[in-house]
Structures are given as C-alpha cells and as structure tokens.
Amino acid sequence: xxxxxxxxxxxxxxxxxxxxxxxxxxxxxxxxxxxxxxxxxxxxxxxxxxxxxxxxxxxxxxxxxxxxxxxxxxxxxxxxxxxxxxxxxxxxxxxxxxxxxxxxxxxxxxxxxxxxxxxxxxxxxxxxxxxxxxxxxxxxxxxxxxxxxxxxxxxxxxxxxxxxxxxxxxxxxxxxxxxxxxxxxxxxxxxxxxxxxxxxxxxxxxxxxxxxxxxxxxxxxxxxxxxxxxxxxxxxxxxxxxxxxxxxxxxxxxxxxxxxxxxxxxxxxxxxxxxxxxxxxxxxxxxxxxxxxxxxxxxxxxxxxxxxxxxxxxxxxxxxxxxxxxxxxxxxxxxxxxxxxxxxxxxxxxxxxxxxxxxxxxxxxxxxxxxxxxxxxxxxxxxxxxxxxxxxxxxxxxxxxxxxxxxxxxxxxxxxxxxxxxxxxxxxxxxxxxxxxxxxxxxxxxxxxxxxxxxxxxxxxxxxxxxxxxxxxxxxxxxxxxxxxxxxxxxxxxxxx
Numbered sequence: 001x002x003x004x005x006x007x008x009x010x011x012x013x014x015x016x017x018x019x020x021x022x023x024x025x026x027x028x029x030x031x032x033x034x035x036x037x038x039x040x041x042x043x044x045x046x047x048x049x050x051x052x053x054x055x056x057x058x059x060x061x062x063x064x065x066x067x068x069x070x071x072x073x074x075x076x077x078x079x080x081x082x083x084x085x086x087x088x089x090x091x092x093x094x095x096x097x098x099x100x101x102x103x104x105x106x107x108x109x110x111x112x113x114x115x116x117x118x119x120x121x122x123x124x125x126x127x128x129x130x131x132x133x134x135x136x137x138x139x140x141x142x143x144x145x146x147x148x149x150x151x152x153x154x155x156x157x158x159x160x161x162x163x164x165x166x167x168x169x170x171x172x173x174x175x176x177x178x179x180x181x182x183x184x185x186x187x188x189x190x191x192x193x194x195x196x197x198x199x200x201x202x203x204x205x206x207x208x209x210x211x212x213x214x215x216x217x218x219x220x221x222x223x224x225x226x227x228x229x230x231x232x233x234x235x236x237x238x239x240x241x242x243x244x245x246x247x248x249x250x251x252x253x254x255x256x257x258x259x260x261x262x263x264x265x266x267x268x269x270x271x272x273x274x275x276x277x278x279x280x281x282x283x284x285x286x287x288x289x290x291x292x293x294x295x296x297x298x299x300x301x302x303x304x305x306x307x308x309x310x311x312x313x314x315x316x317x318x319x320x321x322x323x324x325x326x327x328x329x330x331x332x333x334x335x336x337x338x339x340x341x342x343x344x345x346x347x348x349x350x351x352x353x354x355x356x357x358x359x360x361x362x363x364x365x366x367x368x369x370x371x372x373x374x375x376x377x378x379x380x381x382x383x384x385x386x387x388x389x390x391x392x393x394x395x396x397x398x399x400x401x402x403x404x405x406x407x408x409x410x411x412x413x414x415x416x417x418x419x420x421x422x423x424x425x426x427x428x429x430x431x432x433x434x435x436x437x438x439x440x441x442x443x444x445x446x447x448x449x450x451x452x453x454x455x456x457x458x459x460x461x462x463x464x465x466x467x468x469x470x471x472x473x474x475x476x477x478x479x480x481x482x483x484x485x486x487x488x489x490x491x492x493x494x495x496x497x
Contacts, residue, residue, distance in 0.1 A: 008400050010408040011083040014415060016382070018076050021419055023378060024371055025069030030144060030189070031196020032062040033137035036117075038223075040130050049440070050215050057216075057438035058200070061430060063118055068426045075415075083408060084389075087399035091167045091390055094160060094175055095150050102146035110139035141189065148188055152181040154390050155381070156249045167393065179249050183242040184381075190235045191377065193227065194337060195370035200224035201340075202367015203434045205360040216438045218354055225353070225363070229341030236334060240297070247298055247306065250391060253384035255309045256320040257327045258294060259284040262308040269294035269306050273328075277320035282310060284320075315387065323384045330376040333369045340366050 005013070036059055043051035077099070080088045088096070116124060116132035124132075159174030160167050169175055204221030247254045255261075259277040260269065261284065270289035277284045295304040309317050340363060347353040385391055389399045 005405060005409070007403055007405040007408050008397055010405055010412055011400060011403070012396070014083065014408060014412045015076070015079055016379075017412070018072065018079065018415060018419070019378070020375055021423055022069065022072035022076055023374060025065045025072060026140070026143070027192040027195040027371070027374055028065040028199065029062060029069055030140040030192035031194075031199075032058055032065065033133075033140045034193065035196060035200065035223075036062060037130075037133045037137045040133050044126055044130060050219050053216055053441050054220060054438050056441060057433075059118065060433055064426060064430050064433070066114070068423055072419075072423070082411075083401050083403060084399050085401040087389055087394070090165065090394055090399070091154075094153060094157075094167055094169050097169070098146055098150040098153070098176070102143055102150075106139045106143035106146065109142065110136050113139070144189055144192070145185060148185045149176045149178070149181055151381075152184045153178045155184070155385055156180040157390050157393055162393075167390070180242075180245050183238065183245050186238045187235070187242050187377075190231050190238060191370070191374050194231050194235060195374055197224045197227040197231065198337070198367055198370040201228060201363050202365075203437065205363035205367070206434070207437045208354060208360045209357065209364060212437065213354060214440070216440065220438065221363075222353065225341065225344040228337060229345055232334065232337040232341045236338065239331075239334070243298060244300075250384070251307045252309065252312045252316060253318055253323070254298070255307055255311075256318045256323050256384055257380065258298070258306070259287075259320055259324045260294070260306060260308050261310050263311055264295070264306060264308070268292040268303050269298070271297060272324075275324065277324050279317070279320060284324075318384045318386045323380050326376045326379040326383070330373045330380060333373040333376075336366060336369060337373075 036055055039051045039055040039058070042048070043055060080092075113132040113135040116129060117136050120129055120132065153175055156179040157167075158178050159169065159171035161170050162168070200220055201224035204217055204224060207217045208221060243254070256277070258269075259272050259275050261282055268291060270291045271293035272284065272287055272289040274288035275284040275286055292302050295301055295306065298304065298306050309320060343359060343362070344353060347356055347359060353359075387395055387397070389396045
C-alpha cells in the first residue's frame with residue numbers, strides 16, 4: 001500500500017494531489033467571474049444580444065467550476081488537522097487568521113451575491129444584478145489576496161517571533177505584505193486570467209473548426225485573444241521581477257531551478273535550456289546552455305554572481321531535477337502564449353483571424369495550456385521551498401502529524417478514487433457544455449430545437465435561462481432577428497415553457 005514510501009512522502013503526495021485538483025477550479029472562476037462582469041457590463045452599455053447570450057453560456061461553466069472549487073478546497077483544509085497537525089500547532093497563529101480573513105471577507109461576499117448572480121436575472125433590476133456579478137468577481141480576487149498572502153508568508157516569513165516553540169504574530173502588516181507577496185499575487189491573478197482566456201479561446205477555436213462562424217463564436221474568440229495578447233507579455237515581465245525577488249530571499253530555490261551548482265565568481269553564468277541535475281553527484285548532466293544569458297536574466301548583468309547549490313548544505317537543497325523541468329514547462333508554455341497573442345494581432349491586421357484554420361488548430365491545442373503552466377508553476381514554487389514548510393523556520397518533516405505510512409497511504413488511495421469519480425464527472429459535464437457552445441437564446445426559444453431552454457432538472461444549469469419577451473405571443477414564423485430588442489430581463493414562465 002505504501003510502496004516503500006514514508007508517511008512524510010505520502011502526506012506530501014496526498015496534499016500535492018488534492019491541491020492540484022483544487023487550484024484548477026479557482027483559476028477558472030477567478031478569470032470567468034471577471035469575464036462575466038465584462039460581458040454583462042457590455043450588454044448593459046450596448047444592448048447587443050451577443051454579450052447577453054455569451055453571459056448566459058459562460059455562467060454555466062462558472063457555476064460548475066465554482067462548485068467543484070468549493071468542495072475540493074474544504075478537503076484541503078481538513079488535511080491541516082489530519083496530516084499536518086504540527087504545522088497547525090506551530091504556525092497556526094499566523095496562517096489560521098489569514099485563512100479566516102479569506103472566509104470572512106471573500107467567501108461571504110461571494111456566497112452572498114452568488115445566488116443573485118446565478119438565479120436573479122429576472123428577479124432583480126439590471127443594475128443590482130450587474131452589481132452582484134461585480135461583487136462575485138471582486139470576491140474571487142479578495143480570496144486570492146488572502147490565500148497568496150498566507151502562502152507567500154510561508155515562502156518569505158517575517159513579522160513574527162518564536163515563543164515556547166510556536167510562531168507568534170508580531171506585526172500583521174509585515175506578515176500580510178511579506179517580501180514575495182506582491183509578486184506572487186500579481187503572478188497568480190494574471191495566471192488565472194490567462195487560464196480562463198485560453199479556455200475561452202480554445203472553445204471558440206473548436207467551434208470555428210467545426211464550421212460555426214456566427215457572431216457568438218467570433219466574439220468569444222476575439223475577446224479571449226485580446227486578453228491573451230495583453231496578459232501573456234505582462235506575465236513574462238512579472239515573472240522576471242518575481243525571479244529577482246526569489247534570488248534575494250530564496251537563493252537555494254533559484255539555484256535549483258537553474259541547475260546551477262557552482263557560484264560563478266568573476267565570470268558569467270550560462271542559461272541552461274536542457275539538462276538533468278543529479279543531486280547525488282552534484283552536477284547537471286547533458287547540459288545545453290547559452291553563455292552570459294543566465295546572468296543577464298537573473299541579475300540583469302553580463303557577469304552577475306549567482307549562488308550555486310553547493311553553497312547550501314545538502315539537507316537544505318530542494319530537488320533540482322523536479323523544479324528544473326517544471327520551471328521550463330511553465331516558461332515554455334508561457335512563450336507559446338505570447339506567440340499565440342502575437343499571431344492573433346497579425347491575423348487581425350490581415351483580416352484573417354476567423355479564416356486561418358492552422359491558427360484555429362493552434363488556439364484549440366493551447367486551450368488547456370494554461371492549466372499545465374499553472375500546475376508547473378505551483379510545483380516549482382512548492383517543491384522549490386523544500387525542505388521547509390515555513391522557509392528557514394520550520395522543516396516539513398517537523399510539521400507532520402504522528403501518523404503511520406499505512407494510514408496516509410489508505411487515505412491517499414481513497415482520495416484518488418473519489419476525486420477521479422466526482423471531479424471526473426464534473427469535468428466531463430463542463431466539457432459537454434463547452435462542446436455545445438453558446439447559442440442565440442431568442443432563436444432557440446422560438447425554434448424549440450436542440451439547445452431549447454426549458455426548466456432544467458439540475459440547479460447548476462438553472463442559472464437563468466433564455467431571456468425573452470413575454471409581453472406578446474411568439475409567432476413561429478417571425479424572423480428571429482426581430483427579437484433582438486425585446487426586454488432582456490424577462491424569462492418565460494413555466495406554463496409558457
């Protein structure tokens with residue numbers, strides 16, 4: 001059952017497994033919540049039914065992702081008591097309040113307005129509904145603020161004292177706004193927006209490849225690509241600044257990321273593109289690098305000094321092989337995102353954005369790249385922090401609960417089975433919705449064909465169906481286009497459905 005692994009190794013695997021599932025869904029909801037706010041704001045400003053119809057489609061994806069994010073997040077919090085009780089005992093005086101602030105300020109805000117956002121389209125005024133959407137979007141960002149503050153404090157701790165073997169807060173301002181927090185917050189928010197933008201662009205590309213060239217698909221594809229073209233280069237700049245911060249406060253992590261063993265005194269450091277760091281031999285095999293570029297990127301100097309892993313005790317070194325490749329996966333996909341944005345701008349200029357099949361294939365294949373890059377980035381962050389759970393203060397092995405390998409192994413197997421079933425079904429349903437794509441709601445209401453909106457059996461899909469006018473009977477022979485100016489706030493009653 002344990003495969004020769006220790007309780008510590010199994011507990012780390014279990015937490016990595018659950019957090020990898022969890023981080024995907026909040027990333028979707030953070031980005032989609034803001035996207036929905038933009039869509040509804042654009043609808044209220046222009047009265048263009050395309051924005052309204054897109055809102056009603058993407059809010060279903062948002063609702064599914066939000067539900068799965070909440071469930072997976074609750075499971076993670078329990079692990080602090082089951083597998084990592086010593087961490088909670090020693091560092092809970094700092095991390096506990098930060099997580100409580102997230103619940104009080106963000107989760108309550110989201111929960112308070114989520115019902116209005118999902119089910120209140122024809123029950124409240126348009127301005128109040130838009131306000132609810134904005135509050136949910138702001139709530140997701142506030143949630144990110146507190147979660148990243150807690151994680152960043154574990155990476156670059158300050159503002160505390162140690163009393164009777166416990167970490168005691170001394171300066172909450174220093175704790176919340178610790179040295180790495182601004183960079184991590186910006187990096188994560190932009191990553192979440194990119195995850196959603198790539199998902200939306202991939203869905204649009206899929207339907208373009210299937211032959212749909214209506215206004216809904218074009219608008220979906222175009223809006224997502226604008227965001228990618230802006231945010232992908234911005235993310236590269238934020239990542240560079242984050243790297244400088246990591247060099248200052250976590251030099252061992254940066255050395256492991258670069259597969260850098262010797263401190264380059266009085267000479268430049270090369271940037272390794274390829275290699276296999278060997279922790280036992282203290283070298284990187286099969287190196288392929290570019291001279292000078294490492295120093296130039298890391299310290300913005302052709303001969304800047306960067307500490308090598310040999311400067312740190314073997315027991316204080318993170319696993320270079322893992323973070324070396326996880327970082328390069330993240331950066332590689334980041335460069336492809338920049339390429340996607342640049343190509344989209346070029347095709348816009350040539351008026352071929354909706355005609356290039358090869359570009360559509362590229363955009364479709366990049367649809368899931370945001371998730372891969374996000375997970376690779378978190379692997380780099382968390383594995384690079386090892387062997388510390390609170391960097392330089394509390395070792396991971398000292399944060400473990402008094403549990404056996406058999407106990408952790410059994411719960412890990414249960415987690416894998418339950419997660420694959422429950423979240424597998426959720427992801428399948430989400431992909432099914434994406435495959436159906438957005439539909440012109442007024443047209444569907446009249447035609448009664450595929451995609452016809454009727455009273456749903458599942459609460460999630462009840463997120464405000466097609467907005468149509470109930471003021472006078474619908475004539476089946478009427479041109480659907482003539483309904484674009486109907487009252488957008490009214491929905492058909494159960495009898496009319």
